[in-house]
Amino acid sequence: MDQIPVGEGRAFAVGDEQVAVFRPRGGGLHALQAVCPHRGGPLADGLIDAAQVVCPLHNHAFRLSDGRCTTGERSVQAYQVAVEDGEVVLRLTR
Amino acid sequence: MQELVVVGNGMAGARAVEEILTRGGGETFRITMFGDEPHGNYNRILLSELLARGADPDGQLLEEDLFLNPWEWYRENGITLHAGVRVVRVDRFAHRVYADDGSIVRYDKLVLATGSRSFFPPTEGLWADNKTLTPGVFGFRTLHDTMAMMRYARGKQRAAVIGGGLLGLEAARGLQAHGLAAHVVHAAEGLMNQQLDAQAGRVLRRSLERLGITVHTGTRTTAIRRTTDGAVSGVTFTDGTTLDVDMVVVTAGIRPNIGLAMVSGLETQRGIVVDDQLRSVDDDDIYAVGECVQHRGEVYGLVAPLWEQATVLADHITGADPQAAYHGSRLATKLKVAGVDVAAMGLKEPERPDDEFVQFSEPGRGIYQTVIIRDGMLVGATLLGDISKVASLTQAFDRRVPLPEERIRLLFDLGAPTAEVGAAELADEAQVCNCNGVSKGQLVACVRDGQRTVGGVMGATRAGKGCGSCKGLVADIVEAALGGDLETDPAEAYYVPCIPMDKPTLMTEIRQRGLRSSSAVFAELAQDGAEHAGSKMALSSLLRTMWGEQYIDERDGRFINDRVHANIQRDGTFSVVPQIAGGVTTPAQLRRIAEVAERYNIPLLKLTGGQRIDLLGVRKEDLPRVWADLDMPSGHAYGKSFRTVKTCVGSDFCRFGLGDSTQLGIDIEQRYKGLESPAKMKLAVSGCPRNCAESYVKDVGIVAVEGGRWEIYVGGAAGATVRKGDLLATVDSRDEAVTLTGRFMQYYRENAKWLERSYDFVPRIGLTELRAIVVEDRDGIAGRLDEAMQDSVDAYYDPWQEHRHPATPGQFRDALPLVQLPKVPIR
Numbered sequence A: 001m002d003q004i005p006v007g008e009g010r011a012f013a014v015g016d017e018q019v020a021v022f023r024p025r026g027g028g029l030h031a032l033q034a035v036c037p038h039r040g041g042p043l044a045d046g047l048i049d050a051a052q053v054v055c056p057l058h059n060h061a062f063r064l065s066d067g068r069c070t071t072g073e074r075s076v077q078a079y080q081v082a083v084e085d086g087e088v089v090l091r092l093t094r
Numbered sequence B: 001m002q003e004l005v006v007v008g009n010g011m012a013g014a015r016a017v018e019e020i021l022t023r024g025g026g027e028t029f030r031i032t033m034f035g036d037e038p039h040g041n042y043n044r045i046l047l048s049e050l051l052a053r054g055a056d057p058d059g060q061l062l063e064e065d066l067f068l069n070p071w072e073w074y075r076e077n078g079i080t081l082h083a084g085v086r087v088v089r090v091d092r093f094a095h096r097v098y099a100d101d102g103s104i105v106r107y108d109k110l111v112l113a114t115g116s117r118s119f120f121p122p123t124e125g126l127w128a129d130n131k132t133l134t135p136g137v138f139g140f141r142t143l144h145d146t147m148a149m150m151r152y153a154r155g156k157q158r159a160a161v162i163g164g165g166l167l168g169l170e171a172a173r174g175l176q177a178h179g180l181a182a183h184v185v186h187a188a189e190g191l192m193n194q195q196l197d198a199q200a201g202r203v204l205r206r207s208l209e210r211l212g213i214t215v216h217t218g219t220r221t222t223a224i225r226r227t228t229d230g231a232v233s234g235v236t237f238t239d240g241t242t243l244d245v246d247m248v249v250v251t252a253g254i255r256p257n258i259g260l261a262m263v264s265g266l267e268t269q270r271g272i273v274v275d276d277q278l279r280s281v282d283d284d285d286i287y288a289v290g291e292c293v294q295h296r297g298e299v300y301g302l303v304a305p306l307w308e309q310a311t312v313l314a315d316h317i318t319g320a321d322p323q324a325a326y327h328g329s330r331l332a333t334k335l336k337v338a339g340v341d342v343a344a345m346g347l348k349e350p351e352r353p354d355d356e357f358v359q360f361s362e363p364g365r366g367i368y369q370t371v372i373i374r375d376g377m378l379v380g381a382t383l384l385g386d387i388s389k390v391a392s393l394t395q396a397f398d399r400r401v402p403l404p405e406e407r408i409r410l411l412f413d414l415g416a417p418t419a420e421v422g423a424a425e426l427a428d429e430a431q432v433c434n435c436n437g438v439s440k441g442q443l444v445a446c447v448r449d450g451q452r453t454v455g456g457v458m459g460a461t462r463a464g465k466g467c468g469s470c471k472g473l474v475a476d477i478v479e480a481a482l483g484g485d486l487e488t489d490p491a492e493a494y495y496v497p498c499i500p501m502d503k504p505t506l507m508t509e510i511r512q513r514g515l516r517s518s519s520a521v522f523a524e525l526a527q528d529g530a531e532h533a534g535s536k537m538a539l540s541s542l543l544r545t546m547w548g549e550q551y552i553d554e555r556d557g558r559f560i561n562d563r564v565h566a567n568i569q570r571d572g573t574f575s576v577v578p579q580i581a582g583g584v585t586t587p588a589q590l591r592r593i594a595e596v597a598e599r600y601n602i603p604l605l606k607l608t609g610g611q612r613i614d615l616l617g618v619r620k621e622d623l624p625r626v627w628a629d630l631d632m633p634s635g636h637a638y639g640k641s642f643r644t645v646k647t648c649v650g651s652d653f654c655r656f657g658l659g660d661s662t663q664l665g666i667d668i669e670q671r672y673k674g675l676e677s678p679a680k681m682k683l684a685v686s687g688c689p690r691n692c693a694e695s696y697v698k699d700v701g702i703v704a705v706e707g708g709r710w711e712i713y714v715g716g717a718a719g720a721t722v723r724k725g726d727l728l729a730t731v732d733s734r735d736e737a738v739t740l741t742g743r744f745m746q747y748y749r750e751n752a753k754w755l756e757r758s759y760d761f762v763p764r765i766g767l768t769e770l771r772a773i774v775v776e777d778r779d780g781i782a783g784r785l786d787e788a789m790q791d792s793v794d795a796y797y798d799p800w801q802e803h804r805h806p807a808t809p810g811q812f813r814d815a816l817p818l819v820q821l822p823k824v825p826i827r
C-alpha cells in the first residue's frame, strides 16, 4: 500500500496482466487494466478523482468502479481489489 | 569583335548585359556602359527599405544587399563602365554616342536603358531655379534622393508626401521611421488608385491611419511655401488651406527618360517605341529595355517586365534565339510597407458585363479581397490585410491555370475548413477536427442524440480538444445543427468545469478563504464538494501562481508531465530537454548530452524549434539517472509554463545586430524559467528587425531596434494558429524589456483562462486595454504585478533535483511494466 501515493495510481505486473491500482484522495482503492484501449496509453499515469481516471495521452476517461469509458472508447477491465494488513490484494478472476 | 554600348546602368541595362553574358555574348561583344548615377547598378526597389531602416548607423553594411553589380563585376566581365557620365546624343548614321564628359564611343549595337525619373507636377515654389529643387523638396527615385532625404530628415518634425501611390506610401512610412509625422496628399479619392478600386482604397486608408499616417485625398498641392531663406516651410492645398511641413517628397508618378531617343530621331510616344524583339521601330541596331520602353502601347513601372524583356533582348541580340519575342507582361505588385499588406495583380475592377467578380470585405480588420475572372481565367486580384493567398493567386494569374469551380476557394482554404466557411456548406464527411478525426456528420449526430451545448458536443466527440484550432467551426456546426435551439452553457465561462465561477471570482474566493491546496478548493467551492480529475491541473497551476512558496503542493493534482518533469510520448516514454538558456550551449554540455544519449540508448536526439536539444524516448525509470548524469537544470519543455527563449546571435556576432539579443534572451530565460501559466509561453529575442529568432510570432517576442531600444510584441503564434504579435511597447533599455515582459506575463497568468494562449488572450483583452494596464499603468496595478512576479521568481526551484529524493513513492515507476519500452522507433 505504501507504494501508491494518495490521489495517484501505480501499475503492477500480476502474472501476465498489467494492473493499475488507484488510491483516490477520498479513500478506497480501485484496480483497472493498465493499458488504455484507445492507443495503449498508461492509465496509471492519469489524473484521477473519486470516480474516474483520465488517460494522459488523449484524455479518454474511465470509471474507477467498473472500467466503463465515459468518453466513447471501449471499456477497460476492472478488478476486485482490497487491502489486507497494509498489502494490496488483487483478484484476477473475471 | 563588335562594339556593344549600353546607355543606362540601372536595373534593366545591367540585367540585359548579364543575360547577354550568360549567352556567350562576351565572345561577340566588347561592352561599354554609360550610367548617369555615380555607382554600379543597385537594386532600386530596396531604396524603400533603406529609407525605412534609415536610422541604422550600420546601414553601410547593407551595401552588398543593395548593390546588384559591384565594381568588380564590371572588371571581371571586361565591361568598360563610365559611371557618372551622361549620354547626350546618338548619331545613328555614324553609329556613335556622345557623352557629357566629351567622350565619343562607336557602336555596332546600342541598347537604351534609360529608365524613368520622378515626375514633378507644376507647382508654385517647387523649384529654386531651372535645375534645382527648393531645399527640402525631394523626388524618390535614386540612391542620391534617398540619402539626401535621410540627411535632411534629421531633426525635422513633419513631411508632406505628394502622391499616394505605391512609392508615396512607402516614402511616408519610411519618413516615419526617421521620427517625422507623415502626411500623404493624394489628388484622387482612392489611395493607390492605379492598382486598387475605391473600396480597397478606403480600407487601405484606414490601415495607414492606424499606423499614424495622415491621409488627405481628393486634394492637390498648389504651392510650396518657403521660409525667407528659401527652404520648405509648408504646402498650400487646392482649397487654400495650408499645412506646415519641414520637407516635401514628390511621388506623383514617373516619366520615362525618352529625351535622348527623341533628339536622336527615334520614334517616341510615352516611351521609346519598340517591336517584339525590343528594337526601336526605326533602327535595327538600337534596342531599348526597361521602363523607358513602350511596347504594344504599354509602358511599365515595375521590374518584372524588364526581366522578361532582358531575356528576349539577349536571345535576339546574341542570336541565341532569333525567334525570341516579347508579348508583354502581366503585372503584380506588392506594397512594401511594414504593417500593411497589399498585393494587387491585373485588373482592379471588372470591365465587361460577364466578368465574374468575387469580393470579400471586412473593413474592421482592414481586410478586403477581390478576384476577377474572365472566361475561366484569373485576370485580376486585390488582397488587402491578408495576403496569405498571394502565392497561389499569382500562379493562377501568371500561368493562366484553370480555376476551381467554387471561386471562393481562390481566397480561402476550404480543404482545412476555417470558421469563416459557412458551416452549413460542409459535406457530412468533411473532417472538422483534424487532431481527433471528427467529421461534421459525427457532430451533427451528437446533437441529434441529445447534446444541447457546444461544450457537451465537444466533450462527447472530443472535437476541438486537440490543438483547438477548429473550435470556432465546431461551434458553428453545433449551432447550425441545433437550429436556434442552442442552450448557452454557463460553464463555458468557468475557469474549471466543476466550480461555477469565472477566473477573477474564483481567485477572490480562494484568496479570501486562504485556500492553498487543490483539495481545499474542491472541498469548499466545487458544486458537490468532490474533486474532479479534469479540473486538477488548471487549479494546481492557478494556486501555484497565486501563492508561490505558500502553495501546498499535492502531487496528485499534477498532470503526469509535471509529476515526472518530462513530456510523455505516445508509447509512455518521455522526452527530456535540459536547460540551454537562449539556445546557447557549450562543448562540455554537448559532450555530456552525447554521453547520456549513448549510455541510456536514447532513441532520438532532436533539435527543437525552440533551439533546444530533445532526448526522446527515455524510459520513466531512467529519468532520475538521466538528469543526474546530464547535471543540467530542467529545460521545462513539458508543462503549461514558460518554455523557451529563442535568440539570434545579435550584435555580438551578426553584422546586422542592433542589440545583444543573445544575452537578453538568456537573462529573461534565467529569470522566468519554468513559471507556470495558463498555457505555454514561448519567447524570442531578435537582434534586429530581420527577426531571425522569429520574435513576431511568439507569445512574447522582443526585437532590437535602432538606438538601443527594444520592441516588445505579444500574442504572436506560429503553431496551429498563425498570428503576428502586436507591438505592446518600445522600451529604451534591456532592464525595461525584462520588467515589461514579466509584467505582461504576470497579467496574463492572472487573467487568461485555462489553456488560453496569448494569441487568444491578447485580442480578447484588446491591445489598447493591455497597453493601458501593463505599460501606462492606468489602473495602478503595475507595481503589484511586478511584485507578484518577483514572488513567483523567488519560489522557483529546479525540479530535476528530485532525482536525489523522489517526491512520492514510485514516482518514476514504470506504468506499463510488461511493455518493452521504448516502442517509438530508434534512430
Ligand SMILES: Cc1cc2nc3c(=O)[nH]c(=O)nc-3n(C[C@H](O)[C@H](O)[C@H](O)COP(=O)(O)OP(=O)(O)OC[C@H]3O[C@@H](n4cnc5c(N)ncnc54)[C@H](O)[C@@H]3O)c2cc1C
Pocket (backbone or CB within 6 Å): B007, B008, B009, B010, B011, B012, B013, B034, B035, B036, B037, B044, B045, B046, B047, B048, B085, B086, B087, B088, B113, B114, B115, B116, B140, B141, B142, B167, B257, B260, B289, B290, B291, B292, B300, B301, B302, B303, B304, B306, B334, B336
Ligand atoms: C523607391 C522605389 C521602390 C520601388 N519598388 C518597386 C517594387 O517594389 N516592385 C517593382 O516591381 N518595382 C519597384 N520600383 C520600380 C523599379 O525600381 C523600376 O521598375 C526599375 O528600377 C526600372 O529599371 P530601369 O533600368 O528601366 O530604370 P532605372 O533603374 O531607373 O535605370 C535607368 C538608369 O539609366 C540612367 N540614365 C538615364 N538616362 C541616361 C543617359 N542619358 N545617360 C546615362 N545614363 C542614363 C539613370 O541614371 C538610371 O541609373 C521601385 C522604384 C523605386 C524608386
Ligand code: HEM
Pocket (backbone or CB within 6 Å): B039, B050, B053, B054, B055, B056, B057, B058, B059, B060, B061, B062, B063, B064, B066, B143, B144, B145, B147, B148, B150, B151
Ligand atoms: C546600403 C546602404 C547605403 C549606401 C549604399 C549608401 C550610399 C551612399 C552614397 C553613395 C552617398 C553619397 C551620395 C549622395 O548623397 O548622393 C551617401 C551619403 C550619405 N549617407 Fe549613405 N548609404 C547607405 C546607408 C546609409 C545610412 C543607413 C545612413 C544613415 C542614416 C546614411 C547616411 C548618409 C549620409 C548622412 C550621407 C551624406 C554624406 C554627406 O553628404 O556628407 N547612409 N550614402
Ligand code: SF4
Pocket (backbone or CB within 6 Å): B648, B649, B650, B651, B654, B655, B656, B657, B658, B661, B686, B687, B688, B689, B690, B691, B692, B693
Ligand atoms: S535578427 Fe539577429 S541574427 Fe538576424 S539579422 Fe538581426 S541581429 Fe542578425
Ligand code: FES
Pocket (backbone or CB within 6 Å): A036, A037, A038, A039, A040, A041, A055, A056, A057, A058, A059, A060
Ligand atoms: S491512449 Fe488513452 S486516450 Fe488515447
